[in-house]
């Protein structure tokens with residue numbers, strides 16, 4: 001298959017987990033891929049593996065996001081697909097610790113909102129004019145089912161992901177006349193480094209965070225495949241959609 005032959009694709013957070021898998025699948029289907037991550041070594045490793053370009057970026061800094069978009073678009077003079085995937089959740093270090101709002105230090109609140117929400121907004125801000133000028137494009141934002149159903153003790157993360165859902169809808173509405181589609185995926189639990197500590201802890205305690213009808217968390221490729229579907233021409237009439245990819249968790 002080469003659904004993305006001739007398409008230029010930029011994936012943030014492409015150095016790990018779902019982002020890395022998304023880069024692999026786009027490359028396998030013919031895209032010219034730019035792998036962006038603040039972990040420059042991880043971005044380089046994925047890029048080398050799939051014959052892509054690597055870009056070092058901290059998505060919470062607008063100046064760096066602007067440079068990232070320009071670098072991704074520069075060789076071909078276009079940028080067809082942006083996947084705003086970079087995000088932070090749980091970390092043992094405590095900086096991004098998931099906690100109730102009363103237990104969330106201001107520094108953690110600011111950091112989580114700046115990366116997870118402002119990062120998405122800045123990516124859109126700088127890619128939309130390019131997509132409009134070239135006559136269209138597709139953006140896929142990665143939120144979380146935390147934006148759709150309340151999970152205990154992840155308040156800043158939840159607020160940031162809820163913001164992505166709302167932002168997706170307004171951008172889809174405003175930019176549809178320019179031929180730009182903006183959609184959002186809300187993954188449930190996915191087997192990536194982000195939640196490895198949580199998964200380990202739950203397994204040790206023989207309990208689950210929430211019931212999943214399909215009986216397991218997702219593999220990264222199961223999210224990535226839906227990202228490609230929304231970015232592809234198969235979804236030419238789909239915009240403003242908030243798609244849970246969660247094994248049925250939010251269907252209950």
Ligand code: NAD
Pocket residue numbers: 012013014015016017018019036037038039042057058059060085086087088089115142143144145186187188189190191192193194195
């Ligand atoms: P991951 O930790 O494996 O990957 C996240 C990547 O984003 C890492 O490579 C990291 O270096 C990068 N990143 C983080 N902050 C960045 C920044 N400021 N600038 C640039 N890059 C940055 O986790 P993942 O599960 O692949 O997460 C991908 C997305 O999916 C995130 O937005 C996450 O919130 C979301 N998500 C994950 C799960 C899950 O269970 N794993 C569930 C729902 C949503």
